[in-house]
Amino acid sequence: MGAVPPDLAAQVSAFTARLRDRHGFLIGPGETADALRALGAVDVLARREVRGALRAVLSASPEQLRLFDLEFNAFFRVEGAAQPKLPPLLPETKTPGREEQTDAGQSPPPGPGQPPAPKPTPAPAPDDAPDPDEDAPDSQAPGQPLPGEETAPPDDAAVPSLRARLSPNAAPGQAVQAGGDDLPELLRAASALVRSLQLGRARRLKPQANRGPKLDARRTLRAAARTAGDATLLRWLGRPRRAPHFLLLIDGSRSMGADATLLLRFAQALHLRSRRVEVYAFSTGLTRLTPLLRRAPPGVPLTLPDLGDAWGGGTRIGENLLRVAREERAPVNRDTLILILSDGLDTGDPALVGRALRDLERRAGGVVWLSPLAASPNYRPVQRAVAAALPFLDALLPVAGVDDLHALPRRLRAARRA
Known part of the structure; x- marks a missing residue:
């Protein structure tokens, strides 16, 4: 196996990062190392062999194969060739304020024979500028000059610009407060859930x-x-019965509201009753909560540090479930019960939900979706993510309070008998 030149190795690392960032390819350091080993087995001076080796390692679906070919031709394109237009694999969300800034912050191009317009002076940011109406008297209309104050003539060259800041967190940099006085009730519900799971017996005596x-x-x-x-x-x-393993995936998006904190406390209670519990929180991103819950003292209200893009933002259920399907491949087995705690309101591609759950359902002992919306009397699973997940679920159950958590073992038994 030949050695890969350092320059080519750096280009391959940049190429894999481009596939991951632009199109959502599930590529990590392991896949990058596999790609470099594959290049060591081919002629790196032959463009077709290089593309074939990288294509076999980095692409996982027909759609990714098409995007890989377009991205490869764009990244390793011949000098002077036109760059092809690349359709994104995942839907992109435009940053609010970007169009306003383009329209209001830039002047139109000058016509023929006209001098270029002067560069506009940006207006101060809303966070830094004082409120002009804060010290105005009650009888004074907002935005009007005070008596005796001269009004400056408008400056046509100074066009005010709008600046928007997009953050995926509802409260960036702040801790997640999930305290409540219902921990004893949640502990009883968690104990009943652990006892209700009838698993097979161990092989060893x-x-x-x-x-x-x-x-x-x-x-x-x-x-x-x-x-x-x-x-x-x-x-x-x-041969004693095997202890169940739980994998909890908690939706921390803004639409979940207070239900997300209730499910966090239930995850803590379940972790206190069984050590074989893995907990993840997701919003637009994904984070592992198991070490945080393990260090949380049970006698005080549950408080977690800032979870970044995994709490308080939008919802990307499919993308995060795919990450769990890859990162949790070893712990998920036939003794694992996967609990997805989400309302199903997703802004991503619902097809990714089906792909992830098809993989998880094949390896796990059961997959259950707990939705706060399912507690409504006239609820129908019309959410795109829930509709895509239904073929791979053992049960879709409501969870809108502690009473629903107490009834969870009974409902699980009824769903499995059905």
Whole structure:
């Protein structure tokens, strides 16, 4: 296997980052290293062989193959060739204020024979400029000059510009307050959920306190040595039931409101009742909450640090579920119950939800969607994300309060019997 030149290795790293950032390809350091190893097996001076090697490693679907070819031709294009137009794989969201800034902050191009217009002076930001109406008297209309104050003539050259700031967080830099006085009730609901899951038995024989299916001769003889060789106490072996594993995916978008904090407290209660719990929060991004919940003291209101783009913003359910399907590939097995806690209001591509859940449902023991909207009497699963997920769900259940969490084990049993 030949060595890849350093310049080509740097270009491949930049190319993989371009695929990931522009089109949402699920590419990480491992995929980049695989691409470099693939290039070591081909002739790096042959453009067709380089493209074929990278194409086989970095593309995962027919749509990605088409985008890869367009992006490869644009990135490694021949000198003087026109750059093709690339359609995005994921829908893009325009930043609010970008069009206003273009229309209001820029002057029209000068006509033939006219001098160029002077550069406009941007207006002060709304956060820095004082409120002109704050100190005005009550009888004075807002925006009108005070008596005796001269009004400056308007400056045609100074065109005010609008500046908008887009943040995916409802409260950037602030901690997430999820405190409440319902932790005892949530602990009882979590205990009932853990006890209700009937999993298979373990393969290995383990010592049991009560009578088991097989006699443990070694432990029985050791105990007989303490009673002058009489086996008065028999030791037994058995196959205990496997402990369930929970994977909780909590929607932290703005549309969830107070339901998101309730589900955070339930995740904390479930983590206190079972150590085999993984918790993720997602909005436009994804973050793992398991270490934070593990360090949270149970006797005080739950407070989490700023979760960034995973809390308080929009919703990208499909993209984040795909990330979980890749990052959680090892822990998810037939003993895993996946709980998706979301209202299903998604701004992303619903097809990605189906792709992610098809992979997770194939490996997990069960997939359940808990929706606050499902508690409404006339609820219908018409949300795009929920409709795409329905073929892969074991149950779609309501969760609008503590009572619904108490009823969750009974509803799960009824759904599985059906």
